[in-house]
Amino acid sequence: MTHSELNDIARRWLLRAESGRGPGCKIALNEVGAVGDSERADAWGYRWGYHGGSVLVEVKVSRSDFLRDKHKPHRQAGGLGDYRYYMCPEGIINIADLPDRWGLLWVNKRGHVKLMAGHICCLVGNSWGGNRDLACFWAHDSDKDAERGLLSYLLHRVGDPDALLQEQRSYLRESHQQATKINELEKQRREDSHTIYRLRRKLEAAGIDMPETRPANMLGF
Structure with a gap:
């Protein structure tokens, strides 16, 4: 499975509802980054409302690529994503390999996503309590300026959103x-x-x- 194919699977997963073991993002995008920022996300989504926030998915197709990732500047501080996940073909990354507060998604040969770790594990099946409050322990201190810059840049590329709405x-x-x-x-x-x-x-x-x-x-x- 190629990196591009996994990117698309990651974007679709970001849009998946909690009932489907997803984060329920309202928007999700592939290969995006803020202008002037060194980070470019393989997939990034945002969910507003209750338990809102941004979710980053970093795709890795090899173990060597995963091991290099921790040396990137935006992995040391800041970066995109209030919640963060690695996605890889099944077995390339294990739970024991994960950095602090990172989740893990495995993708099998048929393209099905298996949730291995992450804040979504605290939400599944616990709509009215249970482990939902533990989800906050998976949260990162994301770079809000970079995320605002990313959203502003995307809106700029789209054009006047109100004019587009009226046209629609x-x-x-x-x-x-x-x-x-x-x-x-x-x-x-x-x-x-x-x-x-x-x-x-x-x-x-x-x-x-x-x-x-x-x-x-x-x-x-």
Whole structure:
């Protein structure tokens, strides 16, 4: 499994609900980093609301790559992610190898994610108490300025979010109007078909033969 494929699996996992053993992020992105910052996340997501915060997933396809990771400057202090996970093919990294407060995700050959360690373990199956309060012990002191810079840069690339929202609403209204018109035309078509059928039966009852109906292209139009 390639690094790029695992990145995409990591992004999808970030969006997975708690009930599916995921962090329930509202947004998730691949290969992103703040402008001017040395860190570039393989996958990063954010969840707002109750138990909100950012989640980082670092993908490793070899053990040597994992061992080099701890020497990066943003691993010493700061960095992205209130909660952090390594993701790797099954067996490359073990729980005993993990740095303090890092979680672990294994991916098998079929692309299925297995939660091995991390704050999500405290949330699964304990919606109203249990070990949920222990999740905070997995939290890191993330670089909030870098994360704000990342989000601001992404918004800048997208453009004016309010203008995009208005444009989306306009498309939705137009789509709804078109769907309504199509439904009305379909209803009229059915009514016309019933009318033609009733007229044909009356003509047949009166002994009047009707010509066979043929497609327009067979009539030379």
